[in-house]
Amino acid sequence: MKYLAVDVGGTSTRAVVVEDDGTCVGYGTAGGGNPTSSAVTAALSSILTAARAATDQSGLAAADLAAATVGIAGAGGATGPRVHTELVGAGLSDNLTLEPDLLVAFHSGSIAGEGYALVAGTGSAAVRVRDSRIDATCDGLGWLLGDGGSGFWIGHRAILAASSALDHRGPPTALVGLVLAKLGIEETGARDPSKRPSALQHLVDAIYQLRPIELAHFAPLVFEAEAAGDATARGIVDAAADALAATLAAVVVPDVSGPLVLSGSVLAKQPSVARRIVESAPVSGPDPTVITVNDGLVGAVVLALRRAGVTVDDPVFARIKTSLATLR
Amino acid sequence: MKYLAVDVGGTSTRAVVVEDDGTCVGYGTAGGGNPTSSAVTAALSSILTAARAATDQSGLAAADLAAATVGIAGAGGATGPRVHTELVGAGLSDNLTLEPDLLVAFHSGSIAGEGYALVAGTGSAAVRVRDSRIDATCDGLGWLLGDGGSGFWIGHRAILAASSALDHRGPPTALVGLVLAKLGIEETGARDPSKRPSALQHLVDAIYQLRPIELAHFAPLVFEAEAAGDATARGIVDAAADALAATLAAVVVPDVSGPLVLSGSVLAKQPSVARRIVESAPVSGPDPTVITVNDGLVGAVVLALRRAGVTVDDPVFARIKTSLATLR
Numbered sequence: 001m002k003y004l005a006v007d008v009g010g011t012s013t014r015a016v017v018v019e020d021d022g023t024c025v026g027y028g029t030a031g032g033g034n035p036t037s038s039a040v041t042a043a044l045s046s047i048l049t050a051a052r053a054a055t056d057q058s059g060l061a062a063a064d065l066a067a068a069t070v071g072i073a074g075a076g077g078a079t080g081p082r083v084h085t086e087l088v089g090a091g092l093s094d095n096l097t098l099e100p101d102l103l104v105a106f107h108s109g110s111i112a113g114e115g116y117a118l119v120a121g122t123g124s125a126a127v128r129v130r131d132s133r134i135d136a137t138c139d140g141l142g143w144l145l146g147d148g149g150s151g152f153w154i155g156h157r158a159i160l161a162a163s164s165a166l167d168h169r170g171p172p173t174a175l176v177g178l179v180l181a182k183l184g185i186e187e188t189g190a191r192d193p194s195k196r197p198s199a200l201q202h203l204v205d206a207i208y209q210l211r212p213i214e215l216a217h218f219a220p221l222v223f224e225a226e227a228a229g230d231a232t233a234r235g236i237v238d239a240a241a242d243a244l245a246a247t248l249a250a251v252v253v254p255d256v257s258g259p260l261v262l263s264g265s266v267l268a269k270q271p272s273v274a275r276r277i278v279e280s281a282p283v284s285g286p287d288p289t290v291i292t293v294n295d296g297l298v299g300a301v302v303l304a305l306r307r308a309g310v311t312v313d314d315p316v317f318a319r320i321k322t323s324l325a326t327l328r
Numbered sequence: 329m330k331y332l333a334v335d336v337g338g339t340s341t342r343a344v345v346v347e348d349d350g351t352c353v354g355y356g357t358a359g360g361g362n363p364t365s366s367a368v369t370a371a372l373s374s375i376l377t378a379a380r381a382a383t384d385q386s387g388l389a390a391a392d393l394a395a396a397t398v399g400i401a402g403a404g405g406a407t408g409p410r411v412h413t414e415l416v417g418a419g420l421s422d423n424l425t426l427e428p429d430l431l432v433a434f435h436s437g438s439i440a441g442e443g444y445a446l447v448a449g450t451g452s453a454a455v456r457v458r459d460s461r462i463d464a465t466c467d468g469l470g471w472l473l474g475d476g477g478s479g480f481w482i483g484h485r486a487i488l489a490a491s492s493a494l495d496h497r498g499p500p501t502a503l504v505g506l507v508l509a510k511l512g513i514e515e516t517g518a519r520d521p522s523k524r525p526s527a528l529q530h531l532v533d534a535i536y537q538l539r540p541i542e543l544a545h546f547a548p549l550v551f552e553a554e555a556a557g558d559a560t561a562r563g564i565v566d567a568a569a570d571a572l573a574a575t576l577a578a579v580v581v582p583d584v585s586g587p588l589v590l591s592g593s594v595l596a597k598q599p600s601v602a603r604r605i606v607e608s609a610p611v612s613g614p615d616p617t618v619i620t621v622n623d624g625l626v627g628a629v630v631l632a633l634r635r636a637g638v639t640v641d642d643p644v645f646a647r648i649k650t651s652l653a654t655l656r
Contacts, residue, residue: 075521076520076521076522077520077521077522077529077533078529078533100521100522102522127522134521134522134523135523136523137522137523137524138495138496138497139495139497140522141491141495141528141532142532142536144484144535144536144540145487145488145491145531145532145535145536146488146491146492146495148497156472159473160473160474163469163473163474164474167466167467167469167474167578168466168578169466169467169476169574169575169578192404192405193403193404193405193428193462194404194405194428194430194455194462194465194468195462195463195464195465196465200469201405201406203473204469204470204473205405205406207472207473208470208472208473212472212540246497247497250495250496250497
């Protein structure tokens, strides 16, 4: 039997076809698909595109798959039933299960039944897992209401810092040059009809052309400026670590000791952020295991196999990771 | 001769028909029209609706008007030419002038050639005026990039405070009850599938149904909670006053002494905010005049008459204000 597992993120979506023993035989990707931050239609399209690429690579058709498991934000919320109905209708699989994106993130790092996951990619959230189910969630409220310390949150602050500096309300920062260069805007010194720097007006015009969530693309500039010693960028990174630590702290309880799985580009690519979080919001226990993963795809595979009745033990878990690594 | 003057705000649009001597003879309103924060199409529709109501009340047709002056955000920016072309095409007036919203705000309070205006309605910005033209602008960058201390800014923080408290990341605040009541959400204590308070998930679902700029509607709840002694609300109001003071301070120079015109709902309806701003960012001069106005409509009339060659002196200015007051 073969199964489809999909991990839907705010910026990208990944799908894999897996066999009973944990061997991954097809892999595909597509664009972002978080149904909270972009339209549900875009999420559905991303899932189907990634799934088709994965089944194509495996040499199978959708009809050959015994079941499909999709890890997605809001699986248990208002959009869940609609996503489920439309994916089945589009022929993904009649035997479709939606799982919370944070549970697949946790199981990407661990097959344990309890512990914590903290995710900071485009968005951010923390969960406590108990009996292989989500026992508590903090944040994950989307770009307008939360996602503290996420890629969006950091990128938004990069743009705010650059625009405030150009507007003479904020201190000078290397982010001005980095942000303008990324957008292809020249700093000419010219002023627009309202006597503002022309570069500021061009920045404003460019940013409002984007979907807000796309501000996450500016997050890497903050880490670049921080590495070069920019004080404003350092302040943003520190505040992001504080926000993520607070999100994790809100779900930590004494009787669940870990492991702690860290996922998402901000935590996977910025070890200094991860270290500060672990130090400031310690999970209980003398030395809790901290595992960093890139995304939730391995966990989606774990849950797909478990749902099919496969016992996912250490050898199967290792086979998933090894075979998937050769496909990516 | 009769002229049309329009003042376009983020939440509402006002139009008036005025005679040569400053007597206002027709008044109309419509919805919000800020072309930065909502679609340009909505702005055009609001302007035409308000204009039609004003001309109808005056007993005139659009063809009877010698000229039209529209005070609008971004008059000199990228959307200005499009707004101008479409309004002329829609028959508003062949003789149409767009003026910056901040210049009409200033002239709503003063016919002086120099001074300052600080506006905090749905959005926020400050200008320095010299020779009856804008000499410098700060902020006014819209909800995603600035508008510090504006109605949106305050309302957004009300929602963030309520959602953080429900999410156990932030301190308890009276804003939780006020925000949920305004949205018709019950605090039941029930938890959703991700083990979050159901009220939080309902709040998130409700907020993402709104256009972001509509969060300005929650700003009054902050003033209500502050008046009742809520510490979180007090912190938001203090931060709003600080942000607005910084915006004003960025345009103040020693050789322009005032007057200072304060406009927009946040400043017109919250005298404590206005007082804190005036104290912390003093305009130069021993006792600069501070004038508070509700909106920019009087200033749009002033500029409409000046453009028609009418000298707007104190008697004409007084006649504009008196006759307009009887129409509103």
